[in-house]
Amino acid sequence: DFSQLTIPIDMAIQVYKSGIPPEFLVEMGRRAIAAPNIDMVGLHVHQGRHHASLWFWEGLMSRFGKLAGELVAAWDGWQPREIDIGGGWPSPRDPLNEELPRSEFVLTALGFPLLAGLRGLGARLYHRALAGLVPLLSSHRFRATPPSIEQYAATSVRALRRELQAARISTAGVRLQIEPGRSMYGDAGIHLARVKTVKRQSQPFPYAWVLTDTTTFFLAGGHFERSRFRHVVANKADRPVAMTADLVGHSCFADQIVLGARLPEVVPGDVIALLETGAYQESSASNFNALPRPATVMVCGDQADVVRRAETVEDVYRRDLAPPRMHRFQGAHSDPVAMEIQS
C-alpha cells in the first residue's frame, strides 16, 4: 500500500519492484511465443494495493488493456486465452494507512521547527502545547467503507473489456483471473492480547499506556502499512469508553500497537481483541526479543480448533548453534538450546 494520497499510478508503479520492465516485454513475448516448450497462455498484472478507490482500478485496467493491445499487435496477432489482474482489493473493513506516523512527525524535520519554536514559550506552556498536540497526532478518522468486491469487479472488467475490444482483442472465451488476498480474509483474523498493566503519568502532562502481552512484531504486516486495527476489550465489549491510552506491546521496542485507543476502564487480565488481523499478520510475525509466537485457532460457528500451536522458548532457540570454539566457555553444557536458556 503506497499512499493514502491520490498519487499518480504511473509514479507509484516506478518504485514498485514487481513486474517486467516495459522495454523487455515485446522481445520476451516474441521469444516465449517462438519457444517450442512454452505455451504462452496469457497476460498478468499485479500492482498491489494502491488505493481503495475505484478510480485506481479504472486507470490501471485502462492502461493494462491498452498495453495488451500494443503487445498483441507486436506479437503478430497472438491472442491471450487467460488474463489475470492480480490482487490489491482492500478488505471490507480496511484498516490500512489509518495510523498517523506520529514518531515521524515528532522526530523529523517536519515537527522539529514547530517543537523548537514552542520551547520558547517556557516549560509550562510547552508541555501544555504538547499535551494538545500528541493526542492530535494519534487521532484518526476511519476511512469510509471501501467499495464492495462487486463494484471493484464491475469497474475493472468494464475498463478492461472496453480497451481490449478497442484493440480488437476478442474477450469471448478468455478466462479472467483475479488474485484477491486481503479482501477475502483480512477481516477474518482477530488477534487476542491480554492486558499486563496500565501505566499512567500526570507530569508533564497526563498520559496513559495499556501494556499487553503481545507485540507489534506479531502484527508486522499491518505495521508496515500503518494499519490502525479496530479494537475491542473482549470481556468488556458493552462497557462505555472511560479512558484514552496507547495500546503497546511488551518488547523493548516502542511497540506502539494502537495510539490513542479509546477504551473502557481496563485492568490487568482483560483481553483486547485487535480486529482485521487476518491478512499478512500471522505470516509476518517475528521473534524479536525471542518472544514465542502465539497459537492460531480456527473458529467456525461453535467449533474452535488449534491449527497452529503456540511456540515455545525451545522452538525460538531451536536453530541456534554454538560454534565449537565457544564450547570451552560453556563448561559441561554442549546442548545449545539448554545453554541459551540457562544463560
Ligand SMILES: Cc1ncc(COP(=O)(O)O)c(C=O)c1O
Ligand atoms: C502476485 C500477487 N497476487 C496477489 C497478491 C494478493 O494481494 P492482496 O492481498 O493485496 O489482494 C499478492 C500479494 O502481494 C501478489 O504478490
